[in-house]
Amino acid sequence: MTQQGKVHLIGAGPGDPELLTCKALRLLREADVVVQDRLVSPEIMALVPVATRRISVGKEAGHHCVPQERINEILVTLARQGLRVARLKGGDPLIFGRGSEEAEELAAAGIAYDYVPGITAAQGAACATGVALTHRGLATGVRYVTGHRAKDAELDLDWDSLVSPDTTLVVYMGAANMARIAVELMARGLPGTTRAMAVASATTPRQRVVTGRLDSIAGRAEGLSAPVLFVVGAVVSLYREGACGLPVSDWLERHGLAADA
Structure with a gap:
């Protein structure tokens, strides 16, 4: 047996x-x-x-x-x-x-x-971009939500609970519904000037970062390939392009951990 x-x-x-x-x-x-x-x-x-x-x-x-x-x-x-x-x-x-x-x-x-x-992706993206999700004076908390429902069902988040100027909102799998999410948040009072960031393939050599305002981030982020993390909140102001290095492509060879032959 x-x-x-x-x-x-x-x-x-x-x-x-x-x-x-x-x-x-x-x-x-x-x-x-x-x-x-x-x-x-x-x-x-x-x-x-x-x-x-x-x-x-x-x-x-x-x-x-x-x-x-x-x-x-x-x-x-x-x-x-x-x-x-x-x-x-x-x-x-x-x-x-x-x-x-x-x-x-x-x-x-x-x-x-x-x-x-x-x-998790939020932690990786935060460190790879230098955007602390709970920076003192900018955010007293962080909230993780999904931007995609199983079987492509309607995105029925509790929108009212997500609107808080003191909380960083991190949306997983948010690329396809980024525009919808932005509209829903603004409709409930979050200013269109709120800082926002989209990070594709965080921590890898393919990482791409797009920042902007909540009312325009969806258009700026068009063309980003999954996986994409969507971050909304004042902490995005901490991002400085080039401040955090990306991993080098020859990591496996340098560390002698290439797959077994």
């Missing part, structure tokens, strides 16, 4: 391989199979041994190549084959990563699993 395997729900962080945890790196190298999301950076995937089986289950707005229900089935099936499964997610598996949904399915099927935290 085949011994049952285990699924590790791993946060890959925002993209820079140096921000991956030691535990995550170890499990990636020990895994029999890696099931990765679309937004896991190529720099992270380069750490996976060449011989390791990989299954891409990436999803994007308007095009769900593998439904969540099917992803759940894949994880259960692989574990029942006795495999060590690394379920690799961008950022942190428990912050808009659906890690808990997959854990529920694994638990119901009697499959062993654990969580491996990762640096």
Whole structure:
């Protein structure tokens, strides 16, 4: 009888391989199979041994190549084959990563699993741009929300609760609905002059940053490729172009961590 395997729900962080945890790196190298999301950076995937089986289950707005229900089935099936499964997610598996949904399915099927935290996109983008999300005198708190609903459902956020001049608003997966979000916030009293920032592929060599006013940020950010983080609040004034360096492209070679041949 085949011994049952285990699924590790791993946060890959925002993209820079140096921000991956030691535990995550170890499990990636020990895994029999890696099931990765679309937004896991190529720099992270380069750490996976060449011989390791990989299954891409990436999803994007308007095009769900593998439904969540099917992803759940894949994880259960692989574990029942006795495999060590690394379920690799961008950022942190428990912050808009659906890690808990997959854990529920694994638990119901009697499959062993654990969580491996990762640096979430908001933290990565904040450090990569120098925009402190809770800078004293500019923000007394920070709020994380999603800018995209499952199955492309209507974005029905509690808009009134999101309007606060003393709180930094961070919108995950906000590119497609950036204009709508800006309009809704302004309709509820947030000034159009409020500072806003869109960050694409934070912490990677592909990082792009666009800043501006809330009433014009959507137009300025057109053309940014996912993943895009949308930040609204006075703390965006802290951004200075070129103040924070981007990771170098030859990181793997410099650290001797290129994928196994």
